[in-house]
Amino acid sequence: MAVPISQMWTVATYVLKKKFAGNKRYPLTLMLEPLFRCNLACAGCGKVQYPPHILKKQLSPEECFAAVEECGAPMVAIPGGEPLLHPQIVEIVNGLIARKKYIYLCTNALELKRRLPEFTPSKYLTFSVHLDGQREHHDFSVCREGGYDIAVEGIQEAVKRGFRVTTNATFFDGTDPNSVRAFFDEVMSMGVEGIVLSPGYSYDKAPDQKHFMGRARVRRLFRAILSNRKPTWKFNMSPLFLEFLMGKRNYDCTAWGMPAFSIFGWQKPCYLLQDGYTESYKELLESTKWEEYGVASGNPKCANCMVSCGYETTAVMDGFGSIKGFWDMVKGNFSLYRDDHALKLLSEPAPHGPATLVTIEETQRALEETNV
Numbered sequence: 001m002a003v004p005i006s007q008m009w010t011v012a013t014y015v016l017k018k019k020f021a022g023n024k025r026y027p028l029t030l031m032l033e034p035l036f037r038c039n040l041a042c043a044g045c046g047k048v049q050y051p052p053h054i055l056k057k058q059l060s061p062e063e064c065f066a067a068v069e070e071c072g073a074p075m076v077a078i079p080g081g082e083p084l085l086h087p088q089i090v091e092i093v094n095g096l097i098a099r100k101k102y103i104y105l106c107t108n109a110l111e112l113k114r115r116l117p118e119f120t121p122s123k124y125l126t127f128s129v130h131l132d133g134q135r136e137h138h139d140f141s142v143c144r145e146g147g148y149d150i151a152v153e154g155i156q157e158a159v160k161r162g163f164r165v166t167t168n169a170t171f172f173d174g175t176d177p178n179s180v181r182a183f184f185d186e187v188m189s190m191g192v193e194g195i196v197l198s199p200g201y202s203y204d205k206a207p208d209q210k211h212f213m214g215r216a217r218v219r220r221l222f223r224a225i226l227s228n229r230k231p232t233w234k235f236n237m238s239p240l241f242l243e244f245l246m247g248k249r250n251y252d253c254t255a256w257g258m259p260a261f262s263i264f265g266w267q268k269p270c271y272l273l274q275d276g277y278t279e280s281y282k283e284l285l286e287s288t289k290w291e292e293y294g295v296a297s298g299n300p301k302c303a304n305c306m307v308s309c310g311y312e313t314t315a316v317m318d319g320f321g322s323i324k325g326f327w328d329m330v331k332g333n334f335s336l337y338r339d340d341h342a343l344k345l346l347s348e349p350a351p352h353g354p355a356t357l358v359t360i361e362e363t364q365r366a367l368e369e370t371n372v
């Protein structure tokens, strides 16, 4: 179990209060995107493709605090873009800590080691470092040779300074499950608190559209990766969500549980799709036709989606929604998921690894323009 007890307690009491108050829809984690610009240009990224005038914009600390207070979620993930490029990121983080929010600052860690002295370790602050696998796979995925080594240096320094650190990885079609399992060994030996993982989602804007997976392939890949676990692996995610990825559970989307707020406002219906924006979380809840989203809706945009912003809230609500759900969650935290079929999947020939490093030159040029 990777999540500290105080955070689990906060989340559990929050979910139970909402349940007993009869709230059907409520936020669990706010995805706060203070900017879209980044110092990388990953092929699977749907954020850094915006034109330069958008990439230059950012939320002010006051706008971030207003969004956090209006929505009331106990956890705030700060993705981007690269949050460490925001000139007021320390003020934003300190303001959220003062509001007792559990923060996951998602970073590619290129700037982490240099910026660490500006932050203070806190149980409320976790650096969630983007690492997409072992050295060769990560560098290929982020289109940057040497990116893995820089990120690992940042992780080691953060762990040494007493910060909470997790890694977050996105896996695409062609991922070698054996390499991912070796990667889990590597990151756990760095002293991180836990691992976060996700299947890639097919953003319209992502330059590489060839490597996104359908649901059956996602389940097969995650069954191979997550079955027959080593006791040393810790995951900073709901165990029931991991079972969902492995094909052991069927859930539907609860995108209102992880709303996204950026310079455009509150994004409808989720972090991934852009079907409009609202000025408040309340308006997002009330004006979105939620029944038109999620796998059960038949919406083709949602057909292959299994990402956490749609389904992890469902898993958390399931875990705290009944005694059986709670028991399954407890069991999931300790189970190694023995599975002979998954062992056979691991012995199949590995998919071809990355051949050459991809550089998205046009995006790089646009980013250079905005990062000066």
Ligand code: SF4
Residues within 6 Å of the ligand: 038, 039, 040, 041, 042, 044, 045, 046, 047, 048, 080, 081, 082, 108, 130, 142
């Ligand atoms: S690190 Fe990669 S995925 Fe993350 S915001 Fe930057 S370009 Fe996008």
Ligand code: SF4
Residues within 6 Å of the ligand: 253, 254, 255, 269, 270, 271, 272, 273, 293, 294, 295, 301, 302, 305, 306, 307, 309, 310, 311
């Ligand atoms: S299924 Fe995925 S893409 Fe569709 S609304 Fe939910 S999170 Fe968004």
